[in-house]
Amino acid sequence: MSRLVSLCKRRGFVYPASEIYGGLNGFWDFGPLGVQLKNNLRDAWWHDMVECPPLGPDGKPLSIVGVDTAIIQHPKAWVASGHVGGFADLMVDCRETKNRYRADHIMVEEVLVAKKSGEVKSLGLFGYVDKDDLQKKLKKFVQKSGGGDIKYHEPSNPRPYTSLSTNERSQVIGPDAENPGTLTEPRAFNLMFHSYTGVFQDEDSKVYLRPETAQGIFLEYKNVLDSNRVRPPFGIAQVGKSFRNEVTPRNFIFRTREFEQMEMEFFCAPEDGLMWYEFWVAERLRWWEEQGVKKDNLFRHIIPESELSHYSKGTSDIEYRYPFTAPEFGELEGVAYRTDYDLKQHQEHSKVNLEYIDQEQNRRYIPHVVEPASGLTRGVLVLLCEAYQYDESRASPEWLKLKPSLAPIKVGIFPLVNKDGMPEVAEKLYLDLRKDYTCQYDAKQSIGKRYARMDEAGTPFCVTVDGDTLKDQAVTIRDRDTAQQERVALANVRAYVKEKLG
Numbered sequence: 417m418s419r420l421v422s423l424c425k426r427r428g429f430v431y432p433a434s435e436i437y438g439g440l441n442g443f444w445d446f447g448p449l450g451v452q453l454k455n456n457l458r459d460a461w462w463h464d465m466v467e468c469p470p471l472g473p474d475g476k477p478l479s480i481v482g483v484d485t486a487i488i489q490h491p492k493a494w495v496a497s498g499h500v501g502g503f504a505d506l507m508v509d510c511r512e513t514k515n516r517y518r519a520d521h522i523m524v525e526e527v528l529v530a531k532k533s534g535e536v537k538s539l540g541l542f543g544y545v546d547k548d549d550l551q552k553k554l555k556k557f558v559q560k561s562g563g564g565d566i567k568y569h570e571p572s573n574p575r576p577y578t579s580l581s582t583n584e585r586s587q588v589i590g591p592d593a594e595n596p597g598t599l600t601e602p603r604a605f606n607l608m609f610h611s612y613t614g615v616f617q618d619e620d621s622k623v624y625l626r627p628e629t630a631q632g633i634f635l636e637y638k639n640v641l642d643s644n645r646v647r648p649p650f651g652i653a654q655v656g657k658s659f660r661n662e663v664t665p666r667n668f669i670f671r672t673r674e675f676e677q678m679e680m681e682f683f684c685a686p687e688d689g690l691m692w693y694e695f696w697v698a699e700r701l702r703w704w705e706e707q708g709v710k711k712d713n714l715f716r717h718i719i720p721e722s723e724l725s726h727y728s729k730g731t732s733d734i735e736y737r738y739p740f741t742a743p744e745f746g747e748l749e750g751v752a753y754r755t756d757y758d759l760k761q762h763q764e765h766s767k768v769n770l771e772y773i774d775q776e777q778n779r780r781y782i783p784h785v786v787e788p789a790s791g792l793t794r795g796v797l798v799l800l801c802e803a804y805q806y807d808e809s810r811a812s813p814e815w816l817k818l819k820p821s822l823a824p825i826k827v828g829i830f831p832l833v834n835k836d837g838m839p840e841v842a843e844k845l846y847l848d849l850r851k852d853y854t855c856q857y858d859a860k861q862s863i864g865k866r867y868a869r870m871d872e873a874g875t876p877f878c879v880t881v882d883g884d885t886l887k888d889q890a891v892t893i894r895d896r897d898t899a900q901q902e903r904v905a906l907a908n909v910r911a912y913v914k915e916k917l918g
């Protein structure tokens with residue numbers, strides 16, 4: 417993970433936000449390559465969701481339309497959605513280090529040290545978020561207490577901090593602390609950022625930055641229905657920024673305080689809800705595979721009934737095996753069957769009738785909703801983790817095996833040397849190809865270094881104009897994945913790239 421993070425910074429995928437001021441926890445900026453990759457992932461989603469949605473079970477294309485709603489909505493919308501009252505994580509503060517943790521992220525183990533004499537001594541209750549961090553910390557503690565092998569006391573094997581009694585909690589050594597008893601009791605912490613509209617800053621002018629894009633869709637559901645030829649089953653999709661004042665932003669762009677989501681609400685008749693839920697889970701798994709994510713690295717985590725929100729009749733998380741969760745998985749997307757909960761809530765709070773009148777069947781109902789909700793920025797992280805390759809035998813040991821159509825730069829175009837008519841031919845090719853494909857012209861440094869730079873950027877093809885080009889009107893095209901070169905007629909370069917990009 418640390419190698420990926422430094423590659424991202426070095427090559428301009430992702431930078432820490434406000435870095436010259438020391439950074440701001442939970443915020444990241446996308447650089448030239450990163451924004452291109454993010455836009456490509458967003459465009460692929462939009463294309464496959466809105467412009468060319470999948471075929472439904474009856475073999476006919478689904479009807480899905482797009483919206484782009486405001487980040488700040490009427491504050492009552494967030495009361496209706498339950499976010500003002502309930503969108504809270506339990507958090508724990510550490511009085512010693514001033515760090516803040518999500519209560520459900522802290523695990524606790526009693527650590528026992530076996531001395532050479534055979535005597536077993538308890539070092540206390542250790543809290544940790546990351547097992548690797550615990551190991552590092554233990555080394556220090558064991559050294560301090562005069563050495564010995566670390567053994568875990570089996571019966572006390574990892575327990576969530578939240579399950580401990582108040583007395584036990586008061587003995588825990590916090591994840592980054594050295595002394596016991598510095599963690600506070602878990603306290604609810606609302607994750608919504610707020611601000612004020614207009615000149616007066618009081619409770620009446622208080623507004624929220626949206627913590628999800630989904631509610632904007634529910635607020636526009638009636639307008640979309642009234643102004644478009646759509647009727648259930650149909651979907652409304654949206655991509656945009658969301659904000660959550662996460663207690664513990666961590667793992668690079670996995671959990672940040674400002675992020676982007678790609679969400680779609682699929683409205684259907686109540687009796688079809690479960691069918692569409694299964695449809696969308698399968699479809700979303702298939703889609704992530706199509707973006708180049710290996711099947712083995714994806715996992716459908718079915719949320720057990722006892723953990724479902726009261727309104728949900730089924731939720732599955734589509735999980736990915738991130739380097740920091742391996743061999744386990746972490747969430748990438750959630751697919752939730754939300755029943756008619758959201759529309760009913762908004763109907764009740766706004767007093768506007770949100771029923772759908774089905775004239776054919778002569779009935780009216782509030783549509784049920786299936787929601788595939790995915791992180792765009794988290795999706796970029798998945799693409800980067802999946803693409804990252806390390807191979808000592810290559811010019812650049814680190815390279816990105818991105819799906820060609822998602823790569824930020826599609827074609828690198830180089831004159832072998834910057835003279836003898838080569839730059840002129842290369843520039844002409846560049847001016848032609850860049851109209852359709854993101855290209856980069858590079859005439860600096862050795863050809864090997866230029867290939868290496870393109871490998872690190874994940875560029876699938878590099879075209880080199882060499883000394884023979886002027887004679888045979890052909891160039892070499894190097895394939896990123898095989899590092900093999902092929903001689904291709906200048907006139908066929910465009911067709912070659914088109915075919916390979918699919």
Ligand code: ATP
Pocket residue numbers: 628660662669670671672673674675676677747748749750789790791792793794795
């Ligand atoms: P978690 O339990 O990890 O906090 P969640 O279940 O609350 O996440 P959802 O509300 O279902 O997440 O959001 C849908 C998707 O939005 C998630 O699957 C994830 O990809 C993305 N997402 C949510 N929170 C963040 C965040 N803080 N940073 C980046 N992406 C996020």
